[in-house]
Amino acid sequence: MFKHIMIPVDLRLPDPVPKALKLAIKFARTDGARLTLVNVYGEQASDAPGGKAAEEMVAVLAREIGAGLGNPVDGIAIYSVDIAAEVDSILAKTAEEIEADLVVVGSHAPRLLDYIFSSHGGYLVRHSKASVFVVR
Numbered sequence: 001m002f003k004h005i006m007i008p009v010d011l012r013l014p015d016p017v018p019k020a021l022k023l024a025i026k027f028a029r030t031d032g033a034r035l036t037l038v039n040v041y042g043e044q045a046s047d048a049p050g051g052k053a054a055e056e057m058v059a060v061l062a063r064e065i066g067a068g069l070g071n072p073v074d075g076i077a078i079y080s081v082d083i084a085a086e087v088d089s090i091l092a093k094t095a096e097e098i099e100a101d102l103v104v105v106g107s108h109a110p111r112l113l114d115y116i117f118s119s120h121g122g123y124l125v126r127h128s129k130a131s132v133f134v135v136r
Contacts, residue, residue: 002027004034006100006130008091011039011049011057020106020135025069027104034072037062038094040087042080088123095130104133
């Protein structure tokens, strides 16, 4: 059904393999799809690895997942000058550039600000050309 699945990952989390990533791996295994992990980093997120460290962490995570999956898994780290303002458009653009046909993104229960400003998943649903599966 799907040939290329993109999953945004947040390297600031203690466990960068949340529920959404586990589901993306399951989809990739079922469909024999390629999987691409995407991390957006920048200087504002001082607690997050950046530069070469982010690139290496995403590459290591991709290798670990790929070893267990048996399908190709890539890791991409993308620098952003202003993560808060750019992350959504970077993810939508990256999905298009890598020709992902499915984006699996984690989300949280809606909070007050989510009714005013869109969540990352909500933005991708409205702006991505790929199918988007939002996992709560």
